[in-house]
Amino acid sequence: MSKIVEDPRSRTSTTALVATGGITVALAWLECLLIRQQLAVGLWVTVVAVVATCLVSFDARKHVAVGASLGAVTVVAQVAWLVTDFHSLWVVTAIAATALGFFLLGSAWAGSSGNPRRATAAVPAGLAAVIAMVVSALMITTAASPAPLVRSLQALGHSNSFEPAAPTAMSDSNGASRTSDIEYGSSLPNSFLDIYIADNDPSVSRPTYVMVHGGGWIAGDKADGDSESVTNSPYFASGAGPVLDAGYNLVSVNYAFAPQYRFPTQTIQLGEALQFLNTNADRYGLDMSRVVLAGSSAGGQIVGSYANVQTNPDYAQALGIEATMNRSALKALVFDSAVLDVGRAGSPQSPSPSNGFLYDIGARSYVDTTDAAWLARANVTENATSDFPPSFIADGNTGTFPDQAAELSAKLDRMGVANRLNLYSKNEAALPHAFMTTGSQWTDEYNRTKIEFLRGSVR
Known part of the structure; x- marks a missing residue:
């Protein structure tokens, strides 16, 4: 054989x-x-x-x-x-x-x-x-195209809807009165916001702190972290709590998600929310003559774009959006791990392949990243002028955007715009993207520094 x-x-x-x-x-x-x-x-x-x-x-x-x-x-x-x-x-x-x-x-x-x-x-x-x-x-x-993946994920959780998560209701939340799921517009989905009145006393005149959540422009919710909501991250305890304690009323805003709704839809939508708040200030006990806009991650880009519309007429004209707010009422901005340059969303510092992939999926859903003109318009730093509001700019140092934070701070310095850059060395601690939403000594220090900066800008 x-x-x-x-x-x-x-x-x-x-x-x-x-x-x-x-x-x-x-x-x-x-x-x-x-x-x-x-x-x-x-x-x-x-x-x-x-x-x-x-x-x-x-x-x-x-x-x-x-x-x-x-x-x-x-x-x-x-x-x-x-x-x-x-x-x-x-x-x-x-x-x-x-x-x-x-x-x-x-x-x-x-x-x-x-x-x-x-x-x-x-x-x-x-x-x-x-x-x-x-x-x-x-x-x-x-x-x-990231659209099939994003829409599959949205089908499992946050998605675009013209219906509120629940009927408008009042409740107690972290010592403040909360009015939830208030409709501020009808032309775009997710046009709902929550209002928190510190100490449950609307008779006291307090500045208004408006928060825009993150989530890569494709997810997230205004109630993330509220102890009364279904989701319960530490965001309100570590972020909103100190703001309420410092004497601010707080508004948390939802907005339409990409890829169905792309830039600059969310910028327009934030303007609608602020117009609604201005019109209904007396009804809800808000002082809209002293406003701080704060955005986390993708929300930071939306806030920055809106601020540029209010302060840069050429930018507003390029986007085809009219200013909706009195510049004197916009006292300050807060950027928490903000994506200020959408074109570099997939390139976080101290490279994180998983973070970079997810950020890039969001960015490609939000803006056509092959269109240089629209990428430039979505760039907050590039379009900021000397009329840009005083800004508190914070970020971590691992898998996030401290380079973009430093670039905005440097430009504002050159233009004479008051700002505070809040970054930490890796020798002190390895801090991830949106570290300020997790409880730690660094979160506490961030909150102290932020409130101190705002005290000098919001009068």
Whole structure:
């Protein structure tokens, strides 16, 4: 009985095809996940694609032209993407690299037909291939457009609605009276806000602190962290509580989500909320002649854009939005881990791949990141003028945007606009994105510093 002897060269070729194919698919996935680190990933994709093309030319037993073409398209599209930054080339690269990787793996499988272990490996290999193809399809779909992923996530939680979460009602919350789910507009979804009156005493004249929540422009809620709401993060205890204790009434605002509603819709919507509050100030016991606007993360960009509309006529004209607030009433701004440059949302400092991916998904939903003109209009720092309100600018130092915070502070310094930059060194503590929403000594210090700054600006 003759013995089957496997050709050593065939074994080596198969191993090379499997390894290179697997690496190519993995890099294609990374290409989709790490869009803002395209240089580091892109160079590896290019190198591996060249190696893959060489392997195909020598070792693929059939359809060599197909493999060589996929390799060539991957290299050309990747280099063009690195040079031009055109989004469509990124998608082409992801598709071509993924197809090239699967072609190599398929070639390796076809070339192992004489291997007696092939039948045993058929089921697990087939399962792995199906899983890899499903993941690849999801990655490429998200690379082309984040909308399907975002809408799937919104279907599970926060979404656009013209109906309030509950009927308007009054309750006690953290020692303040809370009037929840007040409708401030009817033309856009999520046009609801909550009002908190400190010490449950609307007869006392207090400045009004208006909060705009974060969530990457695709999620979040005005009641996040309220002990009376379904969700209960520490935000009110660590952020809103000190504001109420410092003698402010507080308003928390909802707004429409991207991608269904994109920039500058949310800027317009914030204007509608403030107009409503101004019209109904007496009804709710608010002093709208002394207003502080505060925004966390994506909410910071919305607040900054609104402030630019009020203080920069050229910017307001470019967006086609009229000012809705008396500039003298806008006493100060608070930026908490704000995304001030939407185009760099996917590039947080002390790089965090997961944060960068999520921020970029939100940014691409909110603004067409291939449109340089709209990206420039969404940039808070770029459009700020010497009439910009006094600003308290704070951020963490890990997976967030301290560089953008420092840039806004530096520009305001140059223009003579009062501001306070509240950043901490990593030598003191590693502070994440929106660290001020979690209870810690750094949160306490942040609150003390913020209230002290506002005391000098809000009179």
